[in-house]
């Protein structure tokens with residue numbers, strides 16, 4: 001059985017491959033710094049307008065985070081067989097199309113799936129980082145790993161749903177309105193109940209995850225996991241949701257995935273020719289740049305198509321606020337195959353490869 005199968009199914013916990021690395025430190029310091037900044041602003045009686053928050057989100061998610069999404073695929077596909085690369089791209093575009101279709105026919109289900117994608121990406125991606133760095137000795141059972149992923153990823157949506165209900169609800173309406181204004185209205189009476197069920201469920205899951213992890217070994221890997229879970233919970237309580245999500249992906253998710261990549265070093269399997277197999281460093285740099293540019297062009301082409309054909313691309317909101325709604329829908333659409341094709345279906349490696 002390959003190491004990847006073990007980490008994916010989680011019948012066995014993984015010991016630490018390496019100690020912590022600087023990327024993890026940056027991610028933790030980054031989140032703490034943003035928390036402190038917002039606590040300071042609150043103490044000074046300053047609150048950021050929704051447009052400013054939206055600007056920060058768009059900067060974080062478009063300028064900082066999108067290039068990392070391209071890099072994850074690039075690192076995964078770099079040495080894979082040619083036909084695998086084509087199948088990957090085909091499945092990817094197929095799932096993008098299916099998710100757009102879901103948004104068109106059932107926008108509320110689309111919103112629910114978008115939220116699920118953010119949770120899955122943060123959760124399973126985060127678990128892979130633990131596998132590759134501090135280890136997962138405290139998570140010996142398969143269900144514990146699933147719970148760990150649910151708690152880590154769930155913090156991104158469940159905690160702000162409780163802490164920032166008004167903004168959460170407003171943006172949910174804007175996101176759905178891109179396809180069908182008013183489609184969320186019939187569900188409005190259930191918002192408060194959903195909010196407390198989801199928030200209470202997350203807290204119970206977090207306590208169970210930390211408690212069982214302690215009983216199943218505790219130790220350093222447990223301590224790191226528990227402290228990070230608490231940090232994530234605090235971050236999403238303290239930082240307004242739009243800023244919190246907009247900075248979580250670049251500061252936490254992507255930075256830590258680079259940390260995982262560094263920890264596993266050059267352990268990725270081969271099988272196909274390396275697309276960067278050149279003698280001169282200038283050619284390697286040019287080829288890497290060209291590939292990332294091609295990824296950026298394809299991504300923005302998809303964004304442009306969605307913008308062009310969505311009935312209400314900005315969800316009837318102002319450009320910045322509508323931009324957040326549009327980008328959240330778009331990035332969820334491209335992130336679904338990122339998780340499913342990029343990891344779940346890729347039995348040999350995947351974007352969150354841990355040897």
Ligand SMILES: CC1=C(/C=C/C(C)=C/C=C/C(C)=C/C=O)C(C)(C)CCC1
Nearest residue numbers: 114115118168171172245328331332335
């Ligand atoms: C519902 C909701 C939001 C949803 C954001 C989503 C669904 C983001 C998805 C991000 C992904 C999948 C990133 C991948 O890299 C906002 C805008 C935070 C505002 C509050 C309400």
